[in-house]
Amino acid sequence: MSVNKQMIELFRASSTYINAHRNKVFVVSLSGEAQADNNLANIVYDISLLHSLGVKIVLIHGSRPQITEALAAQGKQSDYHRNLRVTEPDCIKTIKQVVGGLSVDLEALFSMGTSNSPMHGADVRLCRGNFITAKPIGVHDGIDFQYTGAVRKVQTLAIEKELVNNNIVMLSNLGYSSTGEVFNLSAEEIATEVAISLGADKLILMIPADGVLDASGELIKSLNEKEAKNHASKLSLSGDPVELCIGNAIEAALRAYSHDVHRSHLISFKKNGALLQELFTRDGNGSLISNDNFDQLRPASINDIAGILALIKPLEETGILVERSRELLEIEIKNFVVIELEDSIIACAALYPISKDSGEVACIAIHPDYQRDGLGDRLLINLEKTAFGKGFSFLFVLTTVASHWFLEKGFEQSEVDALPARRKNLYNLQRKSKVLKKAIS
Numbered sequence: 001m002s003v004n005k006q007m008i009e010l011f012r013a014s015s016t017y018i019n020a021h022r023n024k025v026f027v028v029s030l031s032g033e034a035q036a037d038n039n040l041a042n043i044v045y046d047i048s049l050l051h052s053l054g055v056k057i058v059l060i061h062g063s064r065p066q067i068t069e070a071l072a073a074q075g076k077q078s079d080y081h082r083n084l085r086v087t088e089p090d091c092i093k094t095i096k097q098v099v100g101g102l103s104v105d106l107e108a109l110f111s112m113g114t115s116n117s118p119m120h121g122a123d124v125r126l127c128r129g130n131f132i133t134a135k136p137i138g139v140h141d142g143i144d145f146q147y148t149g150a151v152r153k154v155q156t157l158a159i160e161k162e163l164v165n166n167n168i169v170m171l172s173n174l175g176y177s178s179t180g181e182v183f184n185l186s187a188e189e190i191a192t193e194v195a196i197s198l199g200a201d202k203l204i205l206m207i208p209a210d211g212v213l214d215a216s217g218e219l220i221k222s223l224n225e226k227e228a229k230n231h232a233s234k235l236s237l238s239g240d241p242v243e244l245c246i247g248n249a250i251e252a253a254l255r256a257y258s259h260d261v262h263r264s265h266l267i268s269f270k271k272n273g274a275l276l277q278e279l280f281t282r283d284g285n286g287s288l289i290s291n292d293n294f295d296q297l298r299p300a301s302i303n304d305i306a307g308i309l310a311l312i313k314p315l316e317e318t319g320i321l322v323e324r325s326r327e328l329l330e331i332e333i334k335n336f337v338v339i340e341l342e343d344s345i346i347a348c349a350a351l352y353p354i355s356k357d358s359g360e361v362a363c364i365a366i367h368p369d370y371q372r373d374g375l376g377d378r379l380l381i382n383l384e385k386t387a388f389g390k391g392f393s394f395l396f397v398l399t400t401v402a403s404h405w406f407l408e409k410g411f412e413q414s415e416v417d418a419l420p421a422r423r424k425n426l427y428n429l430q431r432k433s434k435v436l437k438k439a440i441s
């Protein structure tokens with residue numbers, strides 16, 4: 001395939017995801033390590049692109065390694081307990097300076113819009129504020145964590161207002177107490193609590209690995225809650241900092257999951273474009289922790305039209321399916337059922353009433369990546385049940401290439417004359433479709 005054609009195909013394939021993600025709320029956690037990585041500018045471009053495509057973004061940035069470095073430069077070293085820094089009062093000034101500097105650096109990156117940069121014309125507006133009320137985490141195992149804090153409250157309405165105003169909301173790992181003190185928190189914790197309080201559609205955790213890996217080092221593209229818990233408990237025992245970081249990200253995802261944020265993505269901050277690949281391609285490029293690794297068969301709605309069109313267009317172009325315009329689909333959408341997987345329509349089929357006692361199965365299409373998996377069978381069984389419920393005694397199908405598939409599903413060879421009169425008049429003689437019929441009971 002030529003580069004141009006490949007680009008066109010890619011762009012078209014991503015349209016389903018563009019439509020699915022529009023106006024959705026994504027909370028992104030960007031650790032201090034991610035900000036120190038060479039790939040940071042690309043991540044910022046990609047977040048800006050998401051924003052340009054109508055995704056509502058809340059970005060939380062951390063500062064752990066930068067704080068450690070700044071304190072070390074002053075000859076100070078923090079104690080850690082339960083993987084958390086004990087924040088001494090005399091460190092707070094440095095922490096505020098470091099975090100402030102990182103926030104400003106990110107603002108500068110988001111503001112880049114020179115004509116030779118990918119963000120030319122993006123006009124991204126960031127908004128920062130005291131959206132996190134913090135409390136001290138207190139004394140644990142006899143250790144006073146002092147200025148290490150936890151989230152007490154998220155100013156949800158204020159954040160939502162900024163998102164409605166088309167701003168990216170950027171938060172740091174600092175929170176503010178009602179007594180006017182500043183607390184040092186973990187960015188992952190803030191991201192998780194913000195995602196929960198907003199009822200976000202996705203929590204995205206940028207990590208220093210491709211995602212969750214199996215025993216042979218292969219990327220696990222999706223995990224359900226149980227699988228995620230198994231991995232988290234193994235990784236939390238690891239002495240390896242990267243594995244610990246993945247373990248923490250899974251823990252954050254699981255907490256979000258148990259509070260109704262049912263999709264968290266663990267995505268590499270080291271890989272250029274991993275964020276876009278994960279969100280806009282079927283194959284992804286990270287690990288998704290969700291409750292819906294399983295597809296969902298359901299009646300179609302008007303919101304599915306873009307997905308259905310993307311699915312059937314290639315089949316229309318090769319003449320396998322009859323062309324349907326968007327307008328026609330809008331009128332006929334109530335006849336359709338779809339199978340959705342991870343925000344994308346992977347299969348569809350329709351049942352049209354064609355007489356008092358018969359219906360026609362049409363537009364059955366399974367995305368090539370998901371064929372031979374029984375989805376066609378499931379759709380057909382579903383339509384047969386609906387037809388039965390409507391009191392139909394017969395189902396017809398007109399097909400040019402799939403007659404044997406339908407024969408195997410109990411249809412029988414029939415002829416044009418067997419069609420109800422109204423449908424017979426519309427029979428397209430040039431397509432020479434085979435007519436098959438099935439009695440339903």
Ligand SMILES: CC(C)(COP(=O)(O)OP(=O)(O)OC[C@H]1O[C@@H](n2cnc3c(N)ncnc32)[C@H](O)[C@@H]1OP(=O)(O)O)[C@@H](O)C(=O)NCCC(=O)NCCS
Binds near residue numbers: 365
């Ligand atoms: C035909 C189609 C709906 C079947 O869906 P599916 O989910 O792949 O089917 P299932 O998993 O239920 O069944 C798979 C079996 O059907 C067979 N099959 C698939 N397409 C077939 C066809 N056109 N003719 C005969 N058999 C076919 C497969 O070879 C497989 O059999 P096998 O396991 O013995 O190899 C799907 O392949 C599709 O969308 N095709 C393109 C669109 C199309 O032709 N639609 C029909 C228009 S009326």
